[in-house]
Amino acid sequence: MALLELDDIEFAYGNGLVALRNVSLRAEPGEFVCIVGPSGCGKSTLLDLIDGLAKISHGQISIGGKPVFGPGPDRAVVFQAASLLPWRTVAGNISFALEATKREELRRETNEQRRDRVARLVALVGLNGFEGYFPGALSGGMRQRVNLARALSVEPDILLMDEPFANLDAQTRDLMQVELLRVWNESRRTVIFVTHSIQEAVFLGDRVLVMSGRPGTVVRDIKIDIPRPRIADKRRGPEYTAYEEDIGREIAGHVKLVSESPSQ
Numbered sequence: 640m641a642l643l644e645l646d647d648i649e650f651a652y653g654n655g656l657v658a659l660r661n662v663s664l665r666a667e668p669g670e671f672v673c674i675v676g677p678s679g680c681g682k683s684t685l686l687d688l689i690d691g692l693a694k695i696s697h698g699q700i701s702i703g704g705k706p707v708f709g710p711g712p713d714r715a716v717v718f719q720a721a722s723l724l725p726w727r728t729v730a731g732n733i734s735f736a737l738e739a740t741k742r743e744e745l746r747r748e749t750n751e752q753r754r755d756r757v758a759r760l761v762a763l764v765g766l767n768g769f770e771g772y773f774p775g776a777l778s779g780g781m782r783q784r785v786n787l788a789r790a791l792s793v794e795p796d797i798l799l800m801d802e803p804f805a806n807l808d809a810q811t812r813d814l815m816q817v818e819l820l821r822v823w824n825e826s827r828r829t830v831i832f833v834t835h836s837i838q839e840a841v842f843l844g845d846r847v848l849v850m851s852g853r854p855g856t857v858v859r860d861i862k863i864d865i866p867r868p869r870i871a872d873k874r875r876g877p878e879y880t881a882y883e884e885d886i887g888r889e890i891a892g893h894v895k896l897v898s899e900s901p902s903q
């Protein structure tokens with residue numbers, strides 16, 4: 640059974656704008672699914688819906704066979720902006736998520752258990768030695784590592800990532816992609832990863848979903864048949880570029896639709 644299942648969903652904003660229509664998708668436990676598509680096609684809206692932040696007007700979203708009616712501890716989100724608490728250290732930001740989670744068993748942990756958990760997460764995202772730093776003293780890549788650790792801390796089944804590396808410089812971004820795959824390989828969450836970078840999507844994903852212009856729908860579901868672990872040095876090679884060109888052509892065919900009139 641799929642862990643996450645969207646069945647023919649439709650969503651319109653309060654002003655009547657239909658952002659998504661006929662969206663169906665499935666993600667298996669531990670699967671890494673990337674979503675690309677023209678700007679404004681509803682990718683962020685789709686993540687919000689999976690997160691349970693808004694009500695769909697048609698169709699159903701279910702996780703583990705149970706319909707989604709609102710946010711829950713089985714999902715965590717990583718956005719483009721790290722939005723860390725500036726007055727809390729790296730360790731403090733991660734433990735904040737543990738203090739606030741709806742997962743009782745995590746909230747009830749002793750101080751010592753929590754310290755251990757935070758230390759494991761800090762190590763997992765490669766921030767050993769920076770536990771006591773405040774966000775203002777971290778680089779953009781380091782902040783996103785904290786962000787990732789914070790999201791993983793509450794042991795979500797599904798990690799929703801909305802262009803998490805869009806604000807990083809090219810080298811840091813390349814590095815963070817490799818790091819994310821390493822972390823994912825160790826934690827094996829289901830990841831739904833939205834990006835504007837086709838190259839990023841192909842390098843990371845088990846599958847890449849391509850969305851059309853608004854109202855957004857999934858027009859292609861492409862399995863990336865490149866073995867793991869994916870080797871960073873090979874990511875500019877022909878097996879990747881073949882997929883990238885295919886996806887690029889598909890998106891280009893849909894970009895025009897978005898720039899047309901805002902009416903539905």
Ligand SMILES: Nc1ncnc2c1ncn2[C@@H]1O[C@H](COP(=O)(O)OP(=O)(O)OP(=O)(O)O)[C@@H](O)[C@H]1O
Pocket residue numbers: 652653654656658676677678679680681682683684685853
């Ligand atoms: N709060 C809102 N109220 C009304 N319309 C909205 C709202 N948020 C987004 N929209 C519209 O819904 C559509 C989808 O927006 P969304 O942010 O999901 O697109 P996106 O694919 O994430 O775009 P981008 O790639 O630029 O991040 C857009 O046409 C946008 O104008």
Ligand SMILES: [Mg+2]
Pocket residue numbers: 682683684801
């Ligand atoms: Mg978006």
